[in-house]
Amino acid sequence: MKLTPKAEEILEALWIATEEEGENSAHLSTLGVGPEDEGLAELSRLAYVETRGERVYLRPEGRPEAQMTVRRHRLSERLMMDILDLKGASGNARACELEHLLHHGVDTKICTLLNHPTTCPHGKPIPPGECCRKARAAGSVGVVALTELKAGQQGEIAYLATSDPQKMQKLMSMGVLPGNNLSLGRTFPSFIFKVGNSEFAVDEDLAREIFIRKG
Amino acid sequence: MSAESPLPRIALVGNPNVGKSVLFNALTGAYSTVSNYPGTSVEVSRGHCEIDGVRYEVLDTPGMYSMLPITEEERVAREILLHEESRVVLHVVDARNLERMLPMTLQLVEAGLPVILVVNILDEAERLGMTIDIPLLQEKLGLPVIGAAMARKRGLKEVREAIAGYEPRRAVFGYDSDLERDIARVASLLHGEYRLHSRAIALLLLQRDEEICSLVALTEGEHSVHVEKAVNEIVFERRTDLHLRISLERRRVCKGVLEGVVTQREGREKTFAERLSDLTMNPWTGIPILLLILYLGLYQFVGVFGAGTVVDFLEGTIFEEGINPWLVEAADRHLRWYWLHELLVGEYGIFTLAMRYAIALILPIVGTFFLAFSVIEDTGYFPRLALMVDRIFKRIGLNGRAVIPIVLGFGCDTMATMVTRTLETIRERIIATVLLALAIPCSAQLGVILGLLSGEAGTLIVWTFCIAGIFLLVGFLAAQVVPGERPMFYMEIPPLRMPQPRNVLVKTYTRMQMYFLEILPLFIIASVVLWAGKMTGLLQGLVDLLTPVMRMLGLPEEASAAFIFGFFRRDFGAAGLYDLHTGGLLSPVQLAVAAVTLTLFVPCVAQFLMMKKERGWKVSLAIFAFVTILAFTTGVTLNFVLNATGILG
Numbered sequence: 001m002k003l004t005p006k007a008e009e010i011l012e013a014l015w016i017a018t019e020e021e022g023e024n025s026a027h028l029s030t031l032g033v034g035p036e037d038e039g040l041a042e043l044s045r046l047a048y049v050e051t052r053g054e055r056v057y058l059r060p061e062g063r064p065e066a067q068m069t070v071r072r073h074r075l076s077e078r079l080m081m082d083i084l085d086l087k088g089a090s091g092n093a094r095a096c097e098l099e100h101l102l103h104h105g106v107d108t109k110i111c112t113l114l115n116h117p118t119t120c121p122h123g124k125p126i127p128p129g130e131c132c133r134k135a136r137a138a139g140s141v142g143v144v145a146l147t148e149l150k151a152g153q154q155g156e157i158a159y160l161a162t163s164d165p166q167k168m169q170k171l172m173s174m175g176v177l178p179g180n181n182l183s184l185g186r187t188f189p190s191f192i193f194k195v196g197n198s199e200f201a202v203d204e205d206l207a208r209e210i211f212i213r214k215g
Numbered sequence: 216m217s218a219e220s221p222l223p224r225i226a227l228v229g230n231p232n233v234g235k236s237v238l239f240n241a242l243t244g245a246y247s248t249v250s251n252y253p254g255t256s257v258e259v260s261r262g263h264c265e266i267d268g269v270r271y272e273v274l275d276t277p278g279m280y281s282m283l284p285i286t287e288e289e290r291v292a293r294e295i296l297l298h299e300e301s302r303v304v305l306h307v308v309d310a311r312n313l314e315r316m317l318p319m320t321l322q323l324v325e326a327g328l329p330v331i332l333v334v335n336i337l338d339e340a341e342r343l344g345m346t347i348d349i350p351l352l353q354e355k356l357g358l359p360v361i362g363a364a365m366a367r368k369r370g371l372k373e374v375r376e377a378i379a380g381y382e383p384r385r386a387v388f389g390y391d392s393d394l395e396r397d398i399a400r401v402a403s404l405l406h407g408e409y410r411l412h413s414r415a416i417a418l419l420l421l422q423r424d425e426e427i428c429s430l431v432a433l434t435e436g437e438h439s440v441h442v443e444k445a446v447n448e449i450v451f452e453r454r455t456d457l458h459l460r461i462s463l464e465r466r467r468v469c470k471g472v473l474e475g476v477v478t479q480r481e482g483r484e485k486t487f488a489e490r491l492s493d494l495t496m497n498p499w500t501g502i503p504i505l506l507l508i509l510y511l512g513l514y515q516f517v518g519v520f521g522a523g524t525v526v527d528f529l530e531g532t533i534f535e536e537g538i539n540p541w542l543v544e545a546a547d548r549h550l551r552w553y554w555l556h557e558l559l560v561g562e563y564g565i566f567t568l569a570m571r572y573a574i575a576l577i578l579p580i581v582g583t584f585f586l587a588f589s590v591i592e593d594t595g596y597f598p599r600l601a602l603m604v605d606r607i608f609k610r611i612g613l614n615g616r617a618v619i620p621i622v623l624g625f626g627c628d629t630m631a632t633m634v635t636r637t638l639e640t641i642r643e644r645i646i647a648t649v650l651l652a653l654a655i656p657c658s659a660q661l662g663v664i665l666g667l668l669s670g671e672a673g674t675l676i677v678w679t680f681c682i683a684g685i686f687l688l689v690g691f692l693a694a695q696v697v698p699g700e701r702p703m704f705y706m707e708i709p710p711l712r713m714p715q716p717r718n719v720l721v722k723t724y725t726r727m728q729m730y731f732l733e734i735l736p737l738f739i740i741a742s743v744v745l746w747a748g749k750m751t752g753l754l755q756g757l758v759d760l761l762t763p764v765m766r767m768l769g770l771p772e773e774a775s776a777a778f779i780f781g782f783f784r785r786d787f788g789a790a791g792l793y794d795l796h797t798g799g800l801l802s803p804v805q806l807a808v809a810a811v812t813l814t815l816f817v818p819c820v821a822q823f824l825m826m827k828k829e830r831g832w833k834v835s836l837a838i839f840a841f842v843t844i845l846a847f848t849t850g851v852t853l854n855f856v857l858n859a860t861g862i863l864g
Binding site: 087088089090160165166167168169170171172173174175177178179180185186188189190192195196197198199200201202203205206 | 280281283285311312314315340343393394423452453458459460462463466492493496497498598601602603604605606609614615701703704705706707708710
């Protein structure tokens with residue numbers, strides 16, 4: 001049974017309010033709907049939610065569906081950002097349209113393509129799906145930190161995970177940019193790698209923050 | 216030529232290690248330092264040149280990676296672009312890394328600066344199998360582009376012609392439409408006058424550049440609220456790192472520009488320099504190479520040749536037999552006042568002590584050291600050394616970059632203390648200053664101590680272990696105690712190069728000149744203070760005051776004079792020990808204790824004054840007290856341990 005986009009949006013907002021912001025329910029105005037809303041009626045019919053006065057409660061029956069809806073939304077955000085290179089307002093708008101199409105295993109495919117990301121571009125957690133659990137159990141890796149690479153290996157820089165904007169800026173201005181090819185020369189005493197025709201040395205802390213798509 | 220004259224200005228900008236300074240020297244023929252160590256040229260060199268009868272002022276800016284500065288050097292470089300009007304800005308890039316460096320060209324053009332692009336090091340790029348279509352690049356960029364190999368003077372004529380014939384034109388690069396919209400929105404709100412184009416200011420604002428933010432706040436006055444609001448809204452709307460976005464956009468534009476411009480021949484052999492470079496970075500081969508460099512460069516060249524042969528000649532032949540007897544005789548004849556006689560040519564006289572000491576003793580040692588240091592620096596070896604020691608240095612609260620001041624300290628601690636300002640965090644600067652003051656003997660002191668202890672192999676071993684142990688221990692403790700952020704290490708490794716004799720000489724000359732201007736006055740002050748101490752009897756008082764300390768150390772009373780002098784001339788103290796030793800007054804235990812204590816004990820007066828200048832009174836006095844207490848505590852403990860165990864007995 002597939003929900004309408006409108007219902008999915010409500011479920012998503014409800015999940016964020018109750019699971020992530022610690023409320024026990026959400027006010028109708030938070031969800032941006034009136035009491036007579038069609039989406040809300042649809043969810044009530046399925047016994048996913050319960051409306052008491054001005055407040056909407058997420059019922060246990062609705063939790064799995066709500067979780068997956070949030071997951072699909074954040075996966076599509078990641079897809080826009082990492083793969084399609086769509087950012088900012090346009091990226092967000094596309095992500096909102098796309099999320100409603102990620103059913104019937106499409107979400108699993110995209111999750112695998114993105115190498116089972118754990119956070120969305122805004123830093124919110126992406127609830128793990130079945131595919132994430134399987135990949136974790138099998139110990140498979142696609143994108144790894146530079147520290148996981150062996151000397152002599154190479155790959156494409158996937159992203160920089162440093163939280164310090166200065167470090168990020170420094171690395172980027174030196175040419176350590178996502179999309180560039182990197183080949184690791186040594187791992188001891190420091191991490192020595194080449195990007196283009198330039199050679200760099202970084203310590204282990206910094207190497208841990210550079211993520212590589214193995215090639 | 217007066218400084219205020221409004222000569223048209225040429226500014227050289229670019230990453231470190233792209234040959235800016237070589238181009239600067241080629242243009243001006245003036246002195247400037249050429250460095251192979253990323254970011255050592257903190258100071259800006261100025262010179263003049265004449266092209267087609269027009270005189271220009273030429274500025275060599277410190278290396279910068281982008282218009283968004285992080286380090287002090289980059290800030291200085293941008294300051295120049297931001298506040299000084301330039302007729303032409305020469306952006307020098309390394310042909311081998313054109314793709315990486317071109318984004319800064321975009322930024323310069325964006326800022327509305329009159330850019331000429333100099334694609335340098337073309338010869339090495341060609342050796343790597345790269346071909347660069349310069350005319351096509353010029354056409355695509357819409358600004359003058361010159362291919363060059365400045366080390367071989369290739370392209371110099373073209374650069375001069377391009378400067379003479381420069382006509383301002385505006386190249387435009389477009390980003391993605393959404394980014395353009397945001398830039399336009401911010402730029403339209405800027406009404407003030409800026410040296411940089413409003414588009415560049417808008418981009419820097421969006422990347423939250425603090426300096427630009429405050430500049431805009433100042434220029435726009437009350438209007439700046441609107442600017443700030445717009446920037447905040449855009450940053451919030453995007454919720455992603457704009458800096459990454461802009462960097463990726465610039466790379467996309469550069470990729471487009473370089474399409475068809477750069478062709479790379481596949482499959483080439485590693486060059487000899489590359490193979491040697493690999494060896495220097497592998498600990499198994501790198502450490503023997505390091506030891507070899509230390510042995511040849513430091514021990515043989517500086518120690519045996521500089522401190523031995525040259526000092527013997529200058530001090531023994533020129534001063535002791537030539538200048539000094541003549542001066543003393545002249546003073547005896549013409550100076551009636553005892554105090555003036557003493558001040559000029561007495562035991563601590565300005566001529567007999569300060570000048571002789573600075574010129575005949577220190578200059579040869581420091582000069583040969585700087586020469587060796589410059590040769591090693593220009594080969595590009597230091598970044599390799601830095602990455603080798605990074606792990607150990609992390610333990611003592613520093614990072615690999617700190618090898619430069621520490622190695623320099625073995626030449627002259629005073630200059631090394633000054634160089635600590637190139638370290639990134641204040642924490643690292645303080646730790647490096649402490650270690651330099653405590654456990655790094657300068658070349659002058661090292662020479663005397665090694666000479667003193669070489670007769671007693673046991674004492675030399677005890678001394679080496681004590682000093683190395685204290686260096687690591689104090690560094691380790693300092694790392695725990697001194698507050699501040701953990702250092703991180705990242706460094707570009709320039710290719711190994713054959714040093715160019717001219718650059719090495721120019722650099723050695725500049726360093727020695729700086730050494731003379733900064734340090735000679737301090738020697739003169741020191742000799743005046745010693746003289747005053749002697750005249751007033753204060754010196755003797757201090758010597759008496761130290762006598763009980765000497766007893767605790769198990770040393771003869773005569774040794775206290777050596778410690779007092781040690782502060783004024785670091786090696787003079789050691790030389791004082793030398794007299795005691797040859798007089799048969801010291802046992803091996805006493806010798807070891809005295810040498811260790813004296814090495815650790817206070818830096819010389821010049822170093823202390825430099826510490827005060829760089830770190831301020833509070834920190835430098837604290838370091839002074841700490842070093843003094845630690846030196847004597849170590850001495851007392853060592854004396855006790857050696858006597859109890861009978862190791863040197």
